[in-house]
Amino acid sequence: MDARDKKKLTKNFVRLVAETPVETIADHLRQSGILTDELWEDIVYQNTEKNKVRQLLRTIIRRGPKAFHNFVDALLFNDCEELVELLQCN
Template sequence: MEKRHQESLRKNWVFLMDSLILEDLLDLMIEKEIFTPNMGEEVSVKHTKKDKATQFLFTLIRRGPKAFDTFVECLNESSQDFIADKLISTLNEEPMQQ
């Protein structure tokens, strides 16, 4: 995952924790081979919504160069396009400093 994608996730961390609905999203991420079934299980076994979202995001960050774009695509497919829009708008706000 590119640094600017990680930065977009970091800047929206609390929003993501509060807003993500992981049930359908996890299945799509597995279907598109960003997550393995075992990774999906690691998220699903967490007890609270916050713990599930935390596990999901920490796993997502480590999933390679296609992970962010696929995540945004899966958000749109799972009717969470308002989250995708916010992540994209954060990317477009200003150039990320290195």
């Protein structure tokens, strides 16, 4: 993931944690190959929804150049257009 995309995620971290439907996004990223089964488990077995999103964001930052775009695609697929706009504008 390039520095601009990392900055977009970190700048909007609080809102993403509050509004991301983490399990459906994690499932989408798992199916697209961004998350391995082990990484997916690390996310979905967190004790709260907010911790799940935090773990998801920390993980995708380290998952290579396609991770950000796959995350945005997963948000679009899950009708999270406001979050996509937030990430595209910042």
